[in-house]
Each structure stands twice: as structure tokens, then as C-alpha cells.
Amino acid sequence: MRRSNSGIVLLGLLVITVVVLFLVFFTFTKESDQDLFLRDVKEVETVNSLMVETNFHEQLINALKSEGYQPTGSIGYTIFSMEEKEITIVLFGLDSSKKKAQTYIQDLSNQLSTSLGLGKFEVTIREDKD
Numbered sequence: 345m346r347r348s349n350s351g352i353v354l355l356g357l358l359v360i361t362v363v364v365l366f367l368v369f370f371t372f373t374k375e376s377d378q379d380l381f382l383r384d385v386k387e388v389e390t391v392n393s394l395m396v397e398t399n400f401h402e403q404l405i406n407a408l409k410s411e412g413y414q415p416t417g418s419i420g421y422t423i424f425s426m427e428e429k430e431i432t433i434v435l436f437g438l439d440s441s442k443k444k445a446q447t448y449i450q451d452l453s454n455q456l457s458t459s460l461g462l463g464k465f466e467v468t469i470r471e472d473k474d
Contacts (some may be wrong), residue, residue, distance in 0.1 A: 387425045391462065395421070398460040407456055408433070408449065416472050431465045438471040445469060 395401065401419060408415045414436040422430040431453060438445055450467040457465055 388423045391423050394462055429465045432468045434470045434472050436472050
């Protein structure tokens with residue numbers, strides 16, 4: 345009977361050891377929140393630097409003007425990562441077909457940004473009625 349009890353105890357200790365080792369291994373291989381944050385910050389800095397180097401803001405304003413739109417010059421950027429970026433563009437005198445304009449400006453902006461190596465943006469249009 346004694347031999348059976350010691351075998352159960354050894355088996356229990358072995359199972360506990362395997363579980364602890366698995367948990368330790370899992371926590372060391374997982375990227376920490378700080379590592380994820382630093383990686384995201386580096387991506388945002390990369391996108392921002394590329395936007396400055398390529399003069400994306402000016403090129404976008406000029407492209408909009410050449411297509412007959414009247415940008416106010418106010419363009420807001422929200423950059424979460426290289427894959428997730430947003431632009432808000434403020435325009436004067438937007439025509440009555442805002443949805444059509446939004447789609448066209450989305451395509452125009454993404455054509456320019458892709459050609460500059462920035463990837464695609466989600467574009468929002470706001471109308472300045474002043």
C-alpha cells in the first residue's frame with residue numbers, strides 16, 4: 345500500500361512541475377505590454393517621419409486643389425500603426441454629393457499615400473461652413 349501512495353505523490357509532483365514550467369515558459373515567450381507599446385510607438389514615428397520626408401500634407405492639399413476641392417489646410421492625422429491610420433480633411437464648399445466626394449477623396453488620398461510608401465488611410469471629410 346505504501347508504494348502506491350508514494351507513486352501517486354510522485355505523479356502529482358511531476359504534474360505540478362510540468363504545469364509550473366509551462367506557465368513560466370508561456371509568460372517569457374509572450375510579448376509584454378511595454379514591448380507592444382514601444383513597437384507601436386516606433387511604427388507611429390516611422391509613419392510620421394515618412395510623412396514629413398515626402399511632404400505628404402502639401403502633396404495632398406495640392407492634389408485636392410487640382411481636383412477642384414477647396415481644402416482649408418486643416419488635416420488631422422491619427423496613426424495607430426502602419427496598417428491603421430486615419431485622416432480627417434476639412435474642406436470649404438463641399439458639393440451636395442458628400443458621399444461621392446468622400447469616396448473620390450478616399451481613393452485620391454490612398455493613391456497618393458500608397459505611391460509614397462505610406463500605405464492606405466481611412467479618410468473622413470468635414471465641411472467648413474464658415
